[in-house]
Amino acid sequence: MDYNNVLSTTDNHITTITINRPNKLNALNKETIAELSHAIGTAEEDELTRVIILTGSGEKAFVAGADIAEFAHFTTDEGKRLAAHGQETLFDAIENCSVPVIAAVNGFALGGGLELAMAAHIRVASDNAKMGLPEVSLGVIPGYGGTQRLPQLVGKGRAMEMIMTAGMIDAQTAHRFGLVNHVVEQEGLMEFATILATKIMRNSPVAISAAIDAVNAGYVDGVDGYQAEIDNFGSSFGTEDFVEGTTAFLEKRKPSF
Ligand code: COA
Numbered sequence: 001m002d003y004n005n006v007l008s009t010t011d012n013h014i015t016t017i018t019i020n021r022p023n024k025l026n027a028l029n030k031e032t033i034a035e036l037s038h039a040i041g042t043a044e045e046d047e048l049t050r051v052i053i054l055t056g057s058g059e060k061a062f063v064a065g066a067d068i069a070e071f072a073h074f075t076t077d078e079g080k081r082l083a084a085h086g087q088e089t090l091f092d093a094i095e096n097c098s099v100p101v102i103a104a105v106n107g108f109a110l111g112g113g114l115e116l117a118m119a120a121h122i123r124v125a126s127d128n129a130k131m132g133l134p135e136v137s138l139g140v141i142p143g144y145g146g147t148q149r150l151p152q153l154v155g156k157g158r159a160m161e162m163i164m165t166a167g168m169i170d171a172q173t174a175h176r177f178g179l180v181n182h183v184v185e186q187e188g189l190m191e192f193a194t195i196l197a198t199k200i201m202r203n204s205p206v207a208i209s210a211a212i213d214a215v216n217a218g219y220v221d222g223v224d225g226y227q228a229e230i231d232n233f234g235s236s237f238g239t240e241d242f243v244e245g246t247t248a249f250l251e252k253r254k255p256s257f
Contacts, residue, residue: 025064051197063113083143115144132168204241
């Protein structure tokens with residue numbers, strides 16, 4: 001499918017989805033959110049896709065936020081709908097995607113851009129990346145999950161400071177905070193993300209989906225993550241991947257998933 005603001009290519013079971021509005025620093029307008037959501041859903045359904053890498057086009061930005069021009073004249077109701085629709089169709093969909101999603105943060109990840117990276121399962125940043133939630137400088141608050149996922153990743157105190165100051169942190173600080181797992185030179189970013197994806201792809205995709213589900217369960221109000229783990233652990237025993245994984249181990253060979 002052809003998109004206006006998103007590129008999606010699959011190579012070697014890795015689908016790379018690139019936000020492609022470089023002249024607007026890849027800011028997320030409505031159309032881009034819809035296209036991204038569609039691209040993620042399509043990749044998740046595609047049996048050829050084992051890992052999704054999400055990145056931004058150009059050397060300057062991953063995503064510089066929600067498109068400010070688009071929401072500048074919104075009413076309170078429109079604002080609420082914007083956040084609800086975005087969270088449901090894109091940000092929560094990424095977090096709950098059954099295929100692993102790696103964000104390769106190649107530059108500015110601000111506002112909705114950082115929220116997009118935080119919805120991914122794993123974040124890798126280039127050394128020029130800058131991250132922040134500058135919404136309060138515009139008189140709004142993060143609306144795509146930032147007030148929830150940032151404290152989960154960096155702790156409440158650091159999240160409060162980042163949100164209240166609206167400041168940016170560099171890639172090294174983001175690494176120290178645990179906001180990104182790795183920092184690499186910009187030229188090596190996609191190669192690094194691909195190596196990480198390749199390590200993931202050696203393992204059972206069915207078990208990985210079940211693990212994503214169990215980890216996420218612990219962050220949902222009213223859901224017992226330990227019980228989700230017990231359920232998903234049990235279900236694993238009924239899968240072909242379990243037979244293959246354990247048989248391969250006992251036969252001293254590599255599993256073929
Ligand atoms: N929404 C809409 N347009 C955006 C945007 C956003 N979030 N971020 C950048 N752009 C646009 C700029 O308006 C500019 O467009 P123009 O050339 O048509 O005027 C273009 O992208 C380039 O950005 P510019 O500001 O000229 O680049 P810069 O290098 O001077 O500054 C930033 C880079 C990231 C510091 C700056 O663009 C910025 O502060 N962006 C907004 C970040 C933000 O507050 N995001 C949270 C939104 S909730």
